[in-house]
Amino acid sequence: MALDTYAVRRNIIAFLIVLVALIFLVKLFLIQVVSSDYTPAATNNVVRRITQYPARGLIYDRDGELLVYNQAAYDIMVNPRHLQAFDTTELCNLLNIEKQYLSQKLQAAKAYSRYKPSVVLKLVSAETYARLQEQMYQFPGFFVQPRTVRKYKYSSAAHLLGYVGEVSDKLVDTSSYYKSGDYVGVSGMEKSYEPVLRGEKGVKIYLVDVHNRIKGSYQDGQYDKEAQVGTNIVSSIDMDLQRYGEKLMKNKIGSIVAIEPSSGEILAMVSSPGYDPALLVGRPRSKNYQKLKNDTLKPLFNRGLMARYPPGSTFKVINALIGRQEEVVFPSTTYSCHGGFYSGNFHMGCHNHPSPVDFIESIQVSCNTYYANVFKRIMQDDQFASISQAFTNWKGYLESFGFGHKLNVDLPNEVSGFLPGVDYYNRYYGKDRWGYLNVISLAIGQGELGITPLQMANMTSAVANRGYYYTPHVVREVKGEQRIDARFREKNQIMIDSTYFEEVIRGMELAVNGPPGSGSTARTARLDSITVCGKTGTAQNPHGKDHSIFIAFAPKEDPQIALAVYFENGGFGATWAAPAAKLMIEKYLTGSISVQWWEDYVVEANLIKHRKEEDETQD
Amino acid sequence: MKRRINVWTNIDWLTVVLYLILVFLGWINIYSAVYNEEHQSIFDFTQRYGKQMIWIVAAFVIAIFIMIIDSNFYSFFAYFLHFVILFLLIFVTLFGTEIHGSRAWLEFGNVRFQPAEFAKITTALALARYLSSQNVSLKSFRTYLWVATIVLLPATIILLQNDAGSALVFFAFVLVLYRQGLSFGVLLFGFYVIALFVLALVLEKLFVIFGTIGLALIVLWILNKRFKYVMVSALILAGSGGLFYGIDHFFHLNVPMYFIILGALVFSSIFYLIMAYWYKIPKVALLLLLLFGSIGLTYSVDHVFNNFLGSHQQKRINQLLGLSSDPLGAGYNVNQSKIAIGSGQLTGKGFLNGTQTKYNFVPEQSTDFIFCTIGEEWGFIGSFVLIGLFIALMLRLLFLAERQRSTFSRIYGYGVLSVLFFHFVINIGMTIGLVPVIGIPLPFISYGGSSLWAFTIMLFIFIRLDVSRLKVLR
Incomplete structure (x- = not known):
């Protein structure tokens, strides 16, 4: 072998090879064994979680008629990465949107993520989708995600059914369930029964390749979760009655609330003016919502739950019952009435009616004088040291009727109403510096009382039941559940013995059914076939003409329906509210109207025109 | 056989x-x-x-x-x-x-x-x-x-x-x-050129010129084992650098620092060559040639990088060097x-x-x-x-x-x-x-x-x- 002076260099070369290998192994050890960044990165690359949206639960009425169901709608989505040049004018025409809107949305989508899809246009109708579908191939990067929107069989009962809208940012932040862009019940039953109706979102986990194409399910679907369809609910609403009530209230402002006394189920809750629930669905919702919100007649305001009215003379029923329970008045107690109640300089007027009247007749003819005296006796009862105690005792009865606090109905936005307390008068007049005369307007349901139509109907229901009520509710069955919430199955006892109710009910019966000339105030509510018991009310109010009020239940012996009717600025209770109540009762109990004339009389009346003119002159 | x-x-x-x-x-x-x-x-x-x-x-x-x-x-x-x-x-x-x-x-x-x-x-x-x-x-x-x-x-x-x-x-x-x-020298020279190319991409030109000057001084010491030469060379450079900087400052010429140093180096090199000749110090000319070659290379790196490499190659290199x-x-x-x-x-x-x-x-x-x-x-x-x-x-x-x-x-x-x-x-x-x-x-x-x-x-x-x-x- 020739002398090789450079033989030692083979060691250097060997060393170099081993050195490089060691560097590689160290680096590999660092990224494969030491670092924990790469595994999640690989998972993020391939795993796509796709939310499965369940169909919302359906809503039926008490007769099993489907009221609210789902309809397919389509979100137009864009995946910026797959976007190519396209004819913007054509897409805008197809979707009926402005070019500027489209470019704004596309820019926002790109800013959000080039790889994740964004919504371009929400809840496009099936018709638009059908037109778009044919042209879809022209718009790479765009795709359609099916959603559902609510569909209503009738344009009625919007306040009760409520509507569904996109979740607020606040809810997204506080809830672990909702994600931005989800839909949620915003009002009515949709809101109060949201956890039942919404069902449970599911998720499907897919593996995707680099082009975002689905290649299969992750771990054979082991971690997938099926979406659970929302639960159906059966409302206590009688849709026929509800629609009839809305028909009667056309062109009037006010409310009708009807309750089944034996169960507390709400049969109808009319708030007028109302709106068509279909207006608050899909694309035009926000536009329509603004319009409804700006309407001076406040169609979005659910008067049945939220409006506070003084009860007027209907309140005499309560004071009569309290007087009997406190034994300050007896069936034989009579007072004569000559144009009103006098005490020193004080005078409270009364209308013209036969005099004197006993206890039952006092309700029949709605005598102010009689109740001024009853109230005076309640307030000056010897068993109480002061009027404060007497007043507090009196107020306790009212609270047991459900006034002054929320009834806890299964609808959102219920208000408590208002009952003045001793403190209220102490503040106003000074401590112990007020007497019964200062509060005497409470005797006839005027003054500082604020009672909602629901509370009024509930009180009537308690009277019909002779002393108890069930908390009113609009849902009688959640499918798949044995019973409704316990709070709706619990009897709420009124602090008045049931025997006293019979006397008052007799008075209410006579108020409607007394012979002509007897001074009966509510003869306009009389029906030939059914014994209606009722009481009129005419509430003075600062907003103009008196409110026309009527409470009633029927039939007398086996009450099927109890209701409260309010016609704002309608005048006397007997003028509008009483006939409307009669029509509602007849419609509910017989399914038809015996005297068409009465229906025409109520339906054709327009009490808004007058109000609108007033509004305009004020402006 | x-x-x-x-x-x-x-x-x-x-x-x-x-x-x-x-x-x-x-x-x-x-x-x-x-x-x-x-x-x-x-x-x-x-x-x-x-x-x-x-x-x-x-x-x-x-x-x-x-x-x-x-x-x-x-x-x-x-x-x-x-x-x-x-x-x-x-x-x-x-x-x-x-x-x-x-x-x-x-x-x-x-x-x-x-x-x-x-x-x-x-x-x-x-x-x-x-x-x-x-x-x-x-x-x-x-x-x-x-x-x-x-x-x-x-x-x-x-x-x-x-x-x-x-x-x-x-x-x-x-x-x-x-x-x-x-030969080891050829190999070393090859590595030196590659290293210079990379450093010129990564570092400021000013650092590279200082680095090469420093390296040249070290090599000078290795070649002659005379610390005195290194000191004298450094002093001459510092002096001419100060002179050039002073001129620039006094006349408000605003010449970039890089060129002041370069000018000083060229100026000093004249002295170096004279002294090398006078005192018979070997390989100074070669060293200077290398030094100026290096500076020339660093200066031309950008040109080579931008004109001779494809854009995808430039990107890959930038990526690897952490420049982008x-x-x-x-x-x-x-x-x-x-x-x-x-x-x-x-x-x-x-x-x-x-x-x-x-x-x-x-x-x-x-x-x-x-x-x-x-x-x-x-x-x-x-x-x-x-x-x-x-x-x-x-x-x-x-x-x-x-x-x-x-x-x-x-x-x-x-x-x-x-x-x-x-x-x-x-x-x-x-x-x-x-x-x-x-x-x-x-x-x-x-x-x-x-x-x-x-x-x-x-x-x-x-x-x-x-x-x-x-x-x-x-």
């Missing part, structure tokens, strides 16, 4: 076994990398794994054929074969088929053939033939000129084919020259490649379970980035085994080369080793982000007939030469 030898009993079976294992691993990893539910059979010839099997079987036939040919054939026809390949290279450059931007392919029906892969073999043969011939030593300029002709001619043609990766492979032969006695970060752009491949390998963890995701490669997040996952599949599905253990196999093969080749009696065989053996080593370093290095992305295959593993055949031929020629090592005494 001539002895009859049995080819089959004298084969170095260890090398052959390592080869077979690597080829087999390549095949099953190609199967996994491009696995397709619709074509589950590994023998499906419409898929890459099926095709690779054909290339493998053909490679075996070629290997056997090589073993049959007389060992003298390779040395005898070395130049001829190199000429043939050069001709083919020129031919494809002019008339070849363009794939992925490289005009480097000959097409026969649906079989494609890349002469560049085979140029490595003939270059190794020709280089071995030249360096083993009488009266050739790496001490003469003439020899370097010939070596450069043999190696750089094919490299240049391949570069013209727009296949920079394959062209770079020819730098591997530096290792051969090193073993054959390439763009994980979705130029860095995307490396990023995804690292995710694939890193997510394999210690034991890997298991055969056919690599999501990064199966779902195409890693580009070229059956060819240049095949190592990702191994790292992802077999984890650190798999990577370790593969690297171990390559080390074993390369060290075995080193051992075999050193035991050759014929200089031709030994040099050729180093040629094989160098090319293999270069591919190994670049290919695996780029998948783990240590080396810029240069598209060259991992020997024996990556999909591709030309590459597999070329490496097989290259390796088995050497095995054949080794079989006959006792035939030649010189």
